[in-house]
Amino acid sequence: MENSESLEEFYKRKFNWLPEALKKDMGHFNIFHIEPNPDAKLKSIPYRRRDFYKIMLAKGQSQVHYADRVYEVKKQALSFSNPMVPYKWDHRHAELSGVYCIFDPHFFVNFGDIQKYEVFQPQGTHIFELNDEEVEEVEFIFSKIEKEFNSDYKYKFDRIRNLVMELVHFGLKLRPAELQVSRQGNASLRIASIFLELLERQFPVDENHSKIQLRTPAEFADQLNVHVNHLNRAVKEMTQKTTSQMIGDRILQEAKVLLKHSSWNVTEIAYSLGFSEVTHFNNFFKKKVNLSPTQYRKG
Numbered sequence: 001m002e003n004s005e006s007l008e009e010f011y012k013r014k015f016n017w018l019p020e021a022l023k024k025d026m027g028h029f030n031i032f033h034i035e036p037n038p039d040a041k042l043k044s045i046p047y048r049r050r051d052f053y054k055i056m057l058a059k060g061q062s063q064v065h066y067a068d069r070v071y072e073v074k075k076q077a078l079s080f081s082n083p084m085v086p087y088k089w090d091h092r093h094a095e096l097s098g099v100y101c102i103f104d105p106h107f108f109v110n111f112g113d114i115q116k117y118e119v120f121q122p123q124g125t126h127i128f129e130l131n132d133e134e135v136e137e138v139e140f141i142f143s144k145i146e147k148e149f150n151s152d153y154k155y156k157f158d159r160i161r162n163l164v165m166e167l168v169h170f171g172l173k174l175r176p177a178e179l180q181v182s183r184q185g186n187a188s189l190r191i192a193s194i195f196l197e198l199l200e201r202q203f204p205v206d207e208n209h210s211k212i213q214l215r216t217p218a219e220f221a222d223q224l225n226v227h228v229n230h231l232n233r234a235v236k237e238m239t240q241k242t243t244s245q246m247i248g249d250r251i252l253q254e255a256k257v258l259l260k261h262s263s264w265n266v267t268e269i270a271y272s273l274g275f276s277e278v279t280h281f282n283n284f285f286k287k288k289v290n291l292s293p294t295q296y297r298k299g
Helices: 007-014 132-149 156-172 187-201 217-224 228-239 243-261 266-272 278-289 293-298
Strands: 029-034 053-059 062-066 069-073 076-081 087-091 097-103 127-129
Touching: 029 132, 053 132, 053 156, 062 076, 069 076, 069 127, 076 132, 076 156, 097 132, 132 156, 187 217, 187 228, 187 243, 217 228, 217 243, 228 243, 243 266, 243 278, 243 293, 266 278, 266 293, 278 293
Parallel strands: none
Antiparallel strands: 029 097, 053 076, 053 097, 062 069, 062 087, 076 127
């Protein structure tokens, strides 16, 4: 499987440009339309993880591969994708249309814990077949999101966050799409998915969740009741990265958020991320970013 696709890679692949908000390491949100193109060849979106969330209304027949499950979309569906689980869409209809929004984990910092909802959890339901009336309701919510997104309202992103939550709650009340192909028995994929869920549950770090508890592959393996070598093989197969790399990348991501958006000092941040000594944190951060935590905070 290919490496995960970042927001930067998504924009370069789709549009060959990068929004200013991404360059500034800010929480990011955007909305796009899927335009029907009957002359285009049917596309199969690559099976991979993305490092951002995505909520999509897709109209047209599709087969969706989500972790170790396969869903058959007969007409139209609402889907929820998260950074923890790989997926791909095989479009069966050349005139596929719809609308979708994407946002990174930073977008909901200090607003709510969006990953607690089942539609964004690895073992939850992510694809929902819609009837025509439900499509109209979802399109109306997306239209309100787009209107706010294109407005000059000072607090438009707070409004958008509320509307995104409307989509989440709408999905939670729906019936799942038909599971045409049962779980494929890929134990490694399930173990890796649960590892990613455990990893993500530790974040964001804040006053109510002040220190991560699991920091090493061995600690995660104990929680999963598997041998650490089994975990390492499963994670490598799914992400093309080692377990230590996945843990380190997520800790680095949170370190950047805390340095830019919290009032904690570097020692407090180091402790919250599981470092016993601030010098260990400084060395870790500088090796990854080529800047000390203090330099990064001032930059």
